Amino acid sequence: MKAAIALTVALCGTPAVAGWEPAKPVEIVVAAGAGGASDQMARMMQAAIQKNNLMKQPIVVSLKGGASGAEALMYMKSSEGDPNKVLIAYSLIYMLPLSAKIPFNWRELTPVSVVALDQFVLWDNSAGPKTVKEFVAAAKAASAPFKMGGTGSKREDHVLTVFLEQKTGAKFSYLPYKSGGEAATQLVGNHTEANVNNPSENLEVWRAGQVRPLCVFDKERISYTSKVTDTQSWADIPTCKEEGVDVQYLMLRAMFLPGKVTAEQQAFYVDLFHKVTQTAEYKDYMEKQALKPIFLTGKDMVQFLEEDDAINKSLMTEAGFVAK
Numbered sequence: 001m002k003a004a005i006a007l008t009v010a011l012c013g014t015p016a017v018a019g020w021e022p023a024k025p026v027e028i029v030v031a032a033g034a035g036g037a038s039d040q041m042a043r044m045m046q047a048a049i050q051k052n053n054l055m056k057q058p059i060v061v062s063l064k065g066g067a068s069g070a071e072a073l074m075y076m077k078s079s080e081g082d083p084n085k086v087l088i089a090y091s092l093i094y095m096l097p098l099s100a101k102i103p104f105n106w107r108e109l110t111p112v113s114v115v116a117l118d119q120f121v122l123w124d125n126s127a128g129p130k131t132v133k134e135f136v137a138a139a140k141a142a143s144a145p146f147k148m149g150g151t152g153s154k155r156e157d158h159v160l161t162v163f164l165e166q167k168t169g170a171k172f173s174y175l176p177y178k179s180g181g182e183a184a185t186q187l188v189g190n191h192t193e194a195n196v197n198n199p200s201e202n203l204e205v206w207r208a209g210q211v212r213p214l215c216v217f218d219k220e221r222i223s224y225t226s227k228v229t230d231t232q233s234w235a236d237i238p239t240c241k242e243e244g245v246d247v248q249y250l251m252l253r254a255m256f257l258p259g260k261v262t263a264e265q266q267a268f269y270v271d272l273f274h275k276v277t278q279t280a281e282y283k284d285y286m287e288k289q290a291l292k293p294i295f296l297t298g299k300d301m302v303q304f305l306e307e308d309d310a311i312n313k314s315l316m317t318e319a320g321f322v323a324k
Contacts, residue, residue: 020264022057022084029087031072033065035181036151037118037198040289041253042088045273048281054272065178068152069096073104079258083265086112087256091156094312099154101323106305109256112269114296114304115277116253116286120160120217122240123202124194125187125210132214132243135194139170148172149183149192154321156251157183160196160217162319163247187211198251199234200289215240217249222290234290249315250292252308254301270297 028046032038042061049059064072069092076087093106122132129135139146148164150157153176161174175192177183180201186192187202188210195202196217205211207229215238216222222234240247255273257266276282277295286293296304316322 020083020262020268022055022268024084025058025060026055027060027062027085029072029076029085030061030063031065031069031087031089031092032063032151033179033182034063035201036179037200037289038088038090038253039063039179040200041116041285044281044285045088045276048276048279049272051281052275052279054275054279068092068100068155070100070102070104073097073102076256076258077104077108080260082258083261083268085258086269089252089254089256090118091251091308091312092152093252093256094309095155095159095316095321098313098316098322106256106309108259110259110261110266111301111305112255112257112266112297113273114252114254114294114301115273117292117294118198118200118251118253119222119290119292120156120196120249120251121199121202121237122164122194122196122214122217123187123206123211124214125190126212127190128193128212129214130212132238132240132245135214136168136170136245139168139172139193145171145173146193147191148174149186149195150174150176150197151178151180151183152176154316154319156249157196159315159319159321160247160249162321163315164196164245167245167247184211198289199291203228203289213237215243215245217247219248224287224290226287228288252305253291254305 028042030038030042046059046061049055064075079085097104129138148161158174161172180197183195183197184202184205187195188205202211217240221239224234227233
């Protein structure tokens with residue numbers, strides 16, 4: 001984990017401008033449902049590209065969250081040679097083939113760039129426990145396992161739930177939903193006791209005072225210090241390790257083309273998404289949604305993916321989520 005996180009400080013030089021460009025609309029493929037972090041990031045990119053005239057052709061967002069995201073992965077795999085489809089990928093690309101045995105490997109696609117790393121936060125309802133210590137004590141004392149909402153089964157949220165159980169001794173009943181937005185709604189409605197949503201997925205309900213962030217699953221606090229609520233910034237949220245629960249995890253946010261596209265087509269998108277990371281829309285989104293900025297391409301990206309893949313495989317194996 002340390003080696004993988006260390007790579008996040010590396011930055012690539014500005015890519016060369018490609019000669020090729022799309023001749024028809026480009027599709028950003030999202031392997032999740034509406035309202036989740038991937039959907040939100042895709043729409044931010046769509047707006048940034050259009051507002052700043054970074055591409056002549058229009059860009060559309062395509063939600064393909066069926067079969068826990070397998071729909072999007074297989075769609076990209078079947079689109080070899082098509083440079084008009086771009087996957088906004090997350091750790092699903094490692095986890096789903098392990099848990100569901102789908103015939104997909106991220107190495108079959110064409111890597112473009114890593115554009116961010118997403119955090120995870122332990123959230124509870126604002127009427128619930130106010131600290132991690134109180135939360136763990138309440139979970140242990142409950143007559144039935146606390147209900148933990150999350151996105152998908154045997155994925156990032158589920159893995160974090162398993163490790164929370166191992167680290168605290170509390171028991172949780174994990175309830176998978178179609179998106180982080182739905183998991184947030186269930187928490188606000190007291191249908192669950194907690195979730196481990198990405199910051200963007202609980203931002204609005206936190207700002208509305210309906211949920212409370214208890215800790216962030218990282219080795220350091222989120223760096224953004226501007227107030228999000230009347231009293232708190234992202235930087236005010238302690239790490240889970242500070243609160244006595246040493247669990248850390250960062251989620252990939254990266255762009256991929258289908259396999260067998262040309263080097264010139266790949267170079268166009270490297271340049272495009274580098275330009276996106278320089279826009280006001282991207283920078284504002286990163287701070288508001290509390291993501292870690294990063295831009296990796298080429299060999300640096302592949303090295304990161306290989307190490308991140310190994311980390312996720314280890315976590316999935318330890319959690320007992322690898323299909324036999």
